[in-house]
Amino acid sequence: xxxxLLGSFLxxxxxCDSDSxxxxxGTDTDGxxxxxxxxxxxxxxxxPGTTTTASGTSVGDGSTGGSSSTGGADxxxxxxxGSSSSTGEGFVGSPGCGTKATLPDGEITFSLDGYDRRYMxxxxxxxxxxxxxxxxxxxxxxxxxxxxxxxIGGDRDIRTAFAQEAILVxxxxxxxAWRDYDANPDTWPMFMDLELNYFDxxxxxxxxxxxxxxxxxxxxxxxxxxxxxxxxxxxxxxxxAIAVGGSVxxxxxxxxxxxxxxxxxxxxxxxxxGREAYRDFFRDLAGCQPESTPxxxxxxxxxxxxxxxxPVVFCSHPAGHVWPSLGTDATRDFFRQFxxxx
Numbered sequence: 001x002x003x004x005l006l007g008s009f010l011x012x013x014x015x016c017d018s019d020s021x022x023x024x025x026g027t028d029t030d031g032x033x034x035x036x037x038x039x040x041x042x043x044x045x046x047x048p049g050t051t052t053t054a055s056g057t058s059v060g061d062g063s064t065g066g067s068s069s070t071g072g073a074d075x076x077x078x079x080x081x082g083s084s085s086s087t088g089e090g091f092v093g094s095p096g097c098g099t100k101a102t103l104p105d106g107e108i109t110f111s112l113d114g115y116d117r118r119y120m121x122x123x124x125x126x127x128x129x130x131x132x133x134x135x136x137x138x139x140x141x142x143x144x145x146x147x148x149x150x151x152i153g154g155d156r157d158i159r160t161a162f163a164q165e166a167i168l169v170x171x172x173x174x175x176x177a178w179r180d181y182d183a184n185p186d187t188w189p190m191f192m193d194l195e196l197n198y199f200d201x202x203x204x205x206x207x208x209x210x211x212x213x214x215x216x217x218x219x220x221x222x223x224x225x226x227x228x229x230x231x232x233x234x235x236x237x238x239x240x241a242i243a244v245g246g247s248v249x250x251x252x253x254x255x256x257x258x259x260x261x262x263x264x265x266x267x268x269x270x271x272x273x274g275r276e277a278y279r280d281f282f283r284d285l286a287g288c289q290p291e292s293t294p295x296x297x298x299x300x301x302x303x304x305x306x307x308x309x310x311p312v313v314f315c316s317h318p319a320g321h322v323w324p325s326l327g328t329d330a331t332r333d334f335f336r337q338f339x340x341x342x
Contacts, residue, residue, distance in 0.1 A: 093132035094207035094214060101129060103209045112201055113194055115174055119202060120146045122159055122168035123210075132213035134166040134339045135206065137199065137232070139225030142177040146170040148222070155325045158220075161332045165339075166218075167210060169202060178228035179250055192231060192250065199232060216240060216339045219260075220331055222323045223247065230278065233260035240338050242282075243331035246321050248274040249281060259285050261310045263334040265327055269320030279314055286310035297326050311337075 091097070101123075109118040124133060138158055140148040149158050149170045162168060178195065179188060206212065217238045219229040226244025233242040234256035241261035262282040266275045283290070283303050292301035292314070300315040313334060317324035 092213060092215070094210070094212040096129070096207060096209045097132060097211035098130055099209075101127075101210055103206065110201075112198060115194070117198060118146075118172055120150050120168075120170040121206070122150070122170070124166060125163050127167075129211050132211050132216070134216035134218065134335070135203075135212050136162060136166050136168050136335070137217075137219040137229070138168060138170045139178065139219065139221030139228055140170075140172070140176075141221070141223030141225050142173070142179060142181075144225070145176055146172050155328060156323055158328055161328050165332070165336075167206070167212065169206060171198070171202065173224075173228075178224040195228065196231070196235060199236070203238060213339065214238070218242070218335050218338075220244065221247070223321065227278070230282070233262070233282075234258055241335060243334055245323050245327055246270050246275060247278050249278050253281065256285065259307070259310050261334075261338070262286065262312045263315070263331060264313070265315040265317060265324055265330075267317050267319045267321060267324065269318075283312045283314075286312045288312050297330060299326070300330065
């Protein structure tokens with residue numbers, strides 16, 4: 001997949017299953033234990049445009065904010081494959097490579113398309129501005145907030161899982177919902193496009209300031225966040241792979257113009273036709289066969305016959321509509337094959 005990073009890179013509704021009343025709400029998505037501040041997304045502003053402000057700890061060359069910083073630690077364990085110098089021949093990296101980072105580790109706020117927006121930015125502990133790094137978007141469920149993924153400890157601790165490996169961007173949906181099931185469905189396409197512009201804007205900002213590998217941008221999410229990760233994977237060429245749980249199709253299938261590699265999980269207690277349709281759509285999109293081969297961890301299978309660049313893995317788990325205990329480590333292992341060679 002090609003990215004709109006170096007220089008000037010180029011920059012519906014289906015399967016509304018039984019989750020339509022509250023996808024991703026409840027104690028599993030309320031952001032309990034979050035270090036994030038209360039939601040600001042969805043507040044209209046009087047002047048459209050983008051004005052970025054930030055709160056948090058500033059990050060300089062080769063160090064990261066926060067108590068877990070290791071400053072000048074050896075960065076060989078993280079980041080993508082490729083040159084370790086930002087000036088070498090064949091170097092692949094974003095405009096921010098080789099420069100001092102100015103974005104803080106923490107909350108970033110800005111205005112876009114008439115809305116106040118925000119996201120959480122988390123540096124790897126061993127961040128090196130001369131090394132291109134993977135970037136992972138992590139999307140909360142509908143009714144949630146960035147705190148869903150921004151805590152330390154527990155089954156959703158992506159900050160620890162990727163602490164040595166990737167830059168994390170934890171966004172927040174307008175009105176905390178990637179799809180507002182209480183709104184008129186006629187508004188869904190408009191908000192889908194607003195969110196696409198939001199992700200484009202974030203990627204531009206982060207790529208200009210940090211050293212990002214353009215071929216190693218990923219999206220993961222639970223419930224509505226996984227559903228919208230599917231939108232990103234289908235409609236943005238910068239998404240290399242997605243990892244999702246308990247999700248349904250938010251896009252018109254004919255609008256899907258890209259093919260991400262996919263890791264998908266569904267709980268036995270949440271298995272519905274809409275979630276199966278999501279899994280099967282991305283399996284078929286990647287050229288896979290319905291047949292599969294069991295892999296680790298238990299409950300997971302790799303579909304046979306997939307295109308080499310777009311493997312698809314499905315993992316079942318015995319619970320209901322929750323991010324499973326296997327989810328974070330399995331997501332990390334799935335993404336690693338694209339930046340660590342497997």
